[in-house]
Amino acid sequence: MGALRQPRLLEGDALKRAFIARTQALGFDVVRIARPDGIPLAPERLKAWLAEGHHGSMDWMVETAERRADPRTLWPDVKSIILLGLNYGPAENPLAALDMKDHGAISVYARNRDYHDVIKGKLKDAAGILASKGGADVKVFVDTAPVMEKPLAQAAGLGWQGKHTVIVSREFGNWLFLGAIFTTAELPADAPERDHCGSCRRCLDICPTKAFPAPYRLDARRCISYLTIEHKGHIPEDLRSGIGNRIFGCDDCLAVCPWNKFAQTARETRLMQRDDLAALPLADLARLDDAEFRIRFAGTPIKRTGRDRFIRNVLIAIGNSGERRLAAEALRLLDDSSTLVRAMAVWALSRLLSPEELAHHAASRREQEEDENVRQEWDRALHREEAVA
Structure with a gap:
């Protein structure tokens, strides 16, 4: 053969x-x-x-x-x-x-x-x-x-x-x-x-x-x-x-x-x-924590960014929204474990709250904040509100 x-x-x-x-x-x-x-x-x-x-x-x-x-x-x-x-x-x-x-x-x-x-x-x-x-x-x-x-x-x-x-x-x-x-x-x-x-x-x-x-x-x-x-x-x-x-x-x-x-x-x-x-x-x-973020965006490109960077973006959108009711979400995130998130929570609040309200929240958090970037965000927010006032 x-x-x-x-x-x-x-x-x-x-x-x-x-x-x-x-x-x-x-x-x-x-x-x-x-x-x-x-x-x-x-x-x-x-x-x-x-x-x-x-x-x-x-x-x-x-x-x-x-x-x-x-x-x-x-x-x-x-x-x-x-x-x-x-x-x-x-x-x-x-x-x-x-x-x-x-x-x-x-x-x-x-x-x-x-x-x-x-x-x-x-x-x-x-x-x-x-x-x-x-x-x-x-x-x-x-x-x-x-x-x-x-x-x-x-x-x-x-x-x-x-x-x-x-x-x-x-x-x-x-x-x-x-x-x-x-x-x-x-x-x-x-x-x-x-x-x-x-x-x-x-x-x-x-x-x-x-x-x-x-x-x-x-x-x-x-x-x-x-x-x-x-x-x-x-x-x-x-x-x-x-x-x-x-x-x-x-x-x-x-x-x-x-x-x-x-x-x-x-x-x-x-x-x-x-x-x-x-x-x-x-x-x-x-309100998404890390586990919820991963489940919500499983299989999509969004998941690769990670929860902290994503919530950073969400807080910028909240600050730009003009929706005062969303200030409650930013207030809650002032205590987040991520410095990216805490910093943008400060910025969002500076866009949604009155100078007096912002100063009230700064009084209990600015001095306790250990991260320099977050402290600077507080300082810029307070200075901005003082300038406006």
């Missing part, structure tokens, strides 16, 4: 077609391919951004800059980079929750199961086609690795980086989760997408904290998404009022883009959407 014949491996266009067919079956909405040398301007742009300090406290951006700027430094054997998009377009206006001052607004992307978990499994499944049918090596990445997905997505033709630095698609507007597959397979590359922003600057002008020093440049230190999600410390006082009732992320610059007129509502089953996260009562959120 002769030896079994090995199945013929696919190459080029044939392998690309087989791969795309699999990604469509997995629910991806768009697939494009870039060359590893497709982002030649990225190294200098990244270097300038980091030099300006616009990365804030995201020190890993500096530590991984070399690998991030050139895909071939991350993996010298890579021959093709595949960018995949999964639509998460909202059914309703994502900015509607901003008018509900006694509720917290959650960014659209976080009203689903954690996209890292959703996409990574799908990417591994899709990448298996390249290995089994093409004999290629693969690596999959979803946001957490030093990969510049957005410039690569533009180089692949998936969309273009708008003036707000986020990928904009002519088919899906501003609502695409991105994933990347690096492979040793040589696949036909797609044509890059050109910029279609024109003279429009809606995304820049709507930003409540003025996080864009210029078109196509984002200062993360002023970005509400960075401040409420990535930033681990106390949020600068001059930015708190601009945060409004946004307690996890910000959709303003995405939601006002004119290209959203072509966007499509995401299919709920793929992302396990949570309709209960669109707008949440601040009073309920302020």
Whole structure:
């Protein structure tokens, strides 16, 4: 009996077609391919951004800059980079929750199961086609690795980086989760997408904290998404009022883009959407302890932020609400174990109580406070009230 014949491996266009067919079956909405040398301007742009300090406290951006700027430094054997998009377009206006001052607004992307978990499994499944049918090596990445997905997505033709630095698609507007597959397979590359922003600057002008020093440049230190999600410390006082009732992320610059007129509502089953996260009562959120927080937000990106930082954000929203009845929630949190929470409870009360009431509470707590940041928050609040008086 002769030896079994090995199945013929696919190459080029044939392998690309087989791969795309699999990604469509997995629910991806768009697939494009870039060359590893497709982002030649990225190294200098990244270097300038980091030099300006616009990365804030995201020190890993500096530590991984070399690998991030050139895909071939991350993996010298890579021959093709595949960018995949999964639509998460909202059914309703994502900015509607901003008018509900006694509720917290959650960014659209976080009203689903954690996209890292959703996409990574799908990417591994899709990448298996390249290995089994093409004999290629693969690596999959979803946001957490030093990969510049957005410039690569533009180089692949998936969309273009708008003036707000986020990928904009002519088919899906501003609502695409991105994933990347690096492979040793040589696949036909797609044509890059050109910029279609024109003279429009809606995304820049709507930003409540003025996080864009210029078109196509984002200062993360002023970005509400960075401040409420990535930033681990106390949020600068001059930015708190601009945060409004946004307690996890910000959709303003995405939601006002004119290209959203072509966007499509995401299919709920793929992302396990949570309709209960669109707008949440601040009073309920302020009462969450660590265990309750973990249960409430299990499986969502919100859980990764942790209870203390989340309650910090909730207290800023309470301070911005103008709802005096919410002062009771801030008063209770003056005794919280977290210094982040105690400091923002002081700030919230300074916005909701009279100078006399604030001084009364300070008298029993300011001198007993051991944390310097919280004491400074008391001092600023009392000084502010004295100045107003």
